[in-house]
Amino acid sequence: MCGIVTAIATNNVVPVLLEGLRKLEYRGYDSAGVAVLANGLTRLRSTGRVAELAALADARQLSANIGIAHTRWATHGVPCERNAHPHISGGLAVVHNGIIENFEAIKSSLQARGYVFESDTDTEAIAHLVHSKLATTPDLFEAVRLALNELVGAYAIGVVAEADPFRAIVARRGSPLLLGVGEEGMYAASDTAALLQVTRKVIYLEDGDVAELRLNAYRIVRPDGTPAEREMHISSLSADAVELGQFRHYMQKEIFEQPQALGNTLEIIAGGGSVSPQLFGSRAPEVLDGVRRVLVLACGTSYHAGLVARYWLESVAKVPCSVEIASEYRYRESVPESDTLVVVISQSGETADTLAALKHAHGLGMGRTLAICNVPESAIVRETALRFITRAGPEIGVASTKAFTTQLAALALLTLTLAKLNGRLSEAEEARHLGALRHLPVAVQKVLELEPEIEKWAQRFAAKHHALFLGRGRHWPIAMEGALKLKEISYIHAEAYAAGELKHGPLALVDKDMPVIAVAPADELLEKLKSNLQEVRARGGELYVFADAGSEIAESEGLHILHMPEHYGMLSPVLHVIPLQLLSYHAALVKGTDVDKPRNLAKSVTVE
Numbered sequence: 188m189c190g191i192v193t194a195i196a197t198n199n200v201v202p203v204l205l206e207g208l209r210k211l212e213y214r215g216y217d218s219a220g221v222a223v224l225a226n227g228l229t230r231l232r233s234t235g236r237v238a239e240l241a242a243l244a245d246a247r248q249l250s251a252n253i254g255i256a257h258t259r260w261a262t263h264g265v266p267c268e269r270n271a272h273p274h275i276s277g278g279l280a281v282v283h284n285g286i287i288e289n290f291e292a293i294k295s296s297l298q299a300r301g302y303v304f305e306s307d308t309d310t311e312a313i314a315h316l317v318h319s320k321l322a323t324t325p326d327l328f329e330a331v332r333l334a335l336n337e338l339v340g341a342y343a344i345g346v347v348a349e350a351d352p353f354r355a356i357v358a359r360r361g362s363p364l365l366l367g368v369g370e371e372g373m374y375a376a377s378d379t380a381a382l383l384q385v386t387r388k389v390i391y392l393e394d395g396d397v398a399e400l401r402l403n404a405y406r407i408v409r410p411d412g413t414p415a416e417r418e419m420h421i422s423s424l425s426a427d428a429v430e431l432g433q434f435r436h437y438m439q440k441e442i443f444e445q446p447q448a449l450g451n452t453l454e455i456i457a458g459g460g461s462v463s464p465q466l467f468g469s470r471a472p473e474v475l476d477g478v479r480r481v482l483v484l485a486c487g488t489s490y491h492a493g494l495v496a497r498y499w500l501e502s503v504a505k506v507p508c509s510v511e512i513a514s515e516y517r518y519r520e521s522v523p524e525s526d527t528l529v530v531v532i533s534q535s536g537e538t539a540d541t542l543a544a545l546k547h548a549h550g551l552g553m554g555r556t557l558a559i560c561n562v563p564e565s566a567i568v569r570e571t572a573l574r575f576i577t578r579a580g581p582e583i584g585v586a587s588t589k590a591f592t593t594q595l596a597a598l599a600l601l602t603l604t605l606a607k608l609n610g611r612l613s614e615a616e617e618a619r620h621l622g623a624l625r626h627l628p629v630a631v632q633k634v635l636e637l638e639p640e641i642e643k644w645a646q647r648f649a650a651k652h653h654a655l656f657l658g659r660g661r662h663w664p665i666a667m668e669g670a671l672k673l674k675e676i677s678y679i680h681a682e683a684y685a686a687g688e689l690k691h692g693p694l695a696l697v698d699k700d701m702p703v704i705a706v707a708p709a710d711e712l713l714e715k716l717k718s719n720l721q722e723v724r725a726r727g728g729e730l731y732v733f734a735d736a737g738s739e740i741a742e743s744e745g746l747h748i749l750h751m752p753e754h755y756g757m758l759s760p761v762l763h764v765i766p767l768q769l770l771s772y773h774a775a776l777v778k779g780t781d782v783d784k785p786r787n788l789a790k791s792v793t794v795e
């Protein structure tokens with residue numbers, strides 16, 4: 188989704204703005220732009236990469252002490268220079284991340300007052316609205332605040348004005364934005380990574396905050412103009428964590444970081460640690476007491492993590508669990524139950540649908556809430572009673588990998604905690620499960636060693652247009668995750684089915700051109716799965732089977748097998764997703780797609 192950088196400093200801010208945009212590229216974008224104040228307002232926009240915008244800025248020798256910059260992920264209007272931000276009204280410029288739902292009404296009323304719109308965006312309405320306020324409220328800060336009070340929807344914005352060149356105004360509601368307090372000046376950006384170049388001192392704005400940035404001061408107010416105090420944090424994010432290092436792509440780096448990410452996430456149970464409600468926050472004993480069911484709300488890969496957890500929660504903790512796509516739940520009439528623990532799962536913690544689903548659950552009176560999230564200060568984490576922060580480190584590649592496996596680790600801990608609270612976990616069982624969790628990083632490392640063989644398989648996939656993924660039980664969501672990964676980054680159409688469903692329809696699709704990937708762990712469903720595989724072979728389908736060590740499935744013409752190093756019981760989904768991540772990564776490499784920034788997608792989906 189769109190990324191924003193704002194800077195006011197004693198030195199030239201253009202390199203800071205552009206480097207900030209470079210760090211935000213991972214969010215996904217289709218155009219970029221910058222506006223600075225230096226003897227008037229100068230705006231540059233490009234429909235290409237940030238590097239092209241930087242080249243334009245170089246050619247123009249752009250230099251200034253104040254400016255705003257933006258990467259745009261199109262929502263209103265096609266990607267083109269005319270729609271790229273910043274948008275200008277008179278001498279003021281605005282960048283915006285989010286969606287203004289009432290922009291058409293605002294646009295009509297502004298047009299009636301003589302404002303001419305040059306773009307198809309909702310953002311231009313903000314620029315003209317602020318400008319219109321200046322007619323009666325000459326103070327820029329006040330004009331922005333009053334304009335924002337008329338907006339319905341989500342925004343993070345940055346504003347600069349020719350007539351007021353010593354301050355920048357920023358604000359947020361629904362979309363992420365944080366301030367950076369530096370030695371040379373004040374900054375704001377959509378995430379910390381964009382500001383590490385200038386400061387580690389960050390202030391997370393709350394929904395509705397409007398802030399003014401001056402060279403060496405800032406102030407924050409609420410929508411009604413009352414002053415607000417916000418805590419300053421020192422970011423511990425390392426600059427290296429967002430660098431590629433020896434890897435070709437972030438996705439590859441993040442796949443290979445999984446042993447470390449899991450080790451960090453599970454550090455709390457290292458050594459003699461055991462499961463306890465406190466893993467989920469100080470209020471957990473009270474919030475988890477009396478929980479009789481779990482409702483998971485999430486999107487995409489995080490939703491798949493929830494689907495795996497359903498199998499664990501029901502079989503190990505004996506707690507009924509339902510898992511819903513957040514965008515469906517938020518608009519559905521559902522029956523709230525006060526003994527339900529609502530678990531929201533999100534890598535970014537900013538996904539608009541997941542946040543809205545959480546608020547919807549709150550609105551229904553469901554106060555027992557838990558966030559499983561990778562970003563400690565994100566909006567979602569700030570809204571829940573309990574939280575578990577996965578320690579995957581920043582995930583830059585649009586395709587979620589290490590976030591998924593660390594979410595599974597967190598969900599395994601939740602399962603064991605609820606099982607223990609419900610008297611369903613003996614000491615011996617707890618010790619066995621904890622042993623398996625502690626060994627997980629090593630087990631994942633061994634699976635990663637299969638990469639060369641998977642690479643060979645990927646060569647054969649790249650020419651295909653469709654693929655089917657099969658799994659059963661807790662590995663069905665893994666098949667779904669494999670299909671999502673493949674379509675997301677290689678653009679090969681892929682669908683996942685519970686293998687037992689094959690003969691109820693999808694078998695009709697199977698022929699020699701339809702590769703079928705099967706997740707085949709040596710569990711209680713293996714024999715059933717083998718019958719499903721026979722059904723595929725009998726129709727000439729080519730099978731690629733990820734089996735466990737010792738599984739007796741014989742390789743034959745059209746049936747390729749790759750053996751995982753070991754069978755991993757309850758946690759087997761964590762291992763079985765790894766080869767599917769690698770398969771999609773290598774298929775995408777062969778196809779030459781933009782692995783880390785697949786077309787049309789964004790990393791943080793901060794709009795509905």
Ligand code: M6R
Pocket residue numbers: 486487488489532533534535536537538541585586587588671672675790791792
């Ligand atoms: O940040 P979140 O976990 O809330 O994001 C949810 C989905 O947008 C995300 O998992 C998406 O499906 C990934 N790109 C999949 O790889």
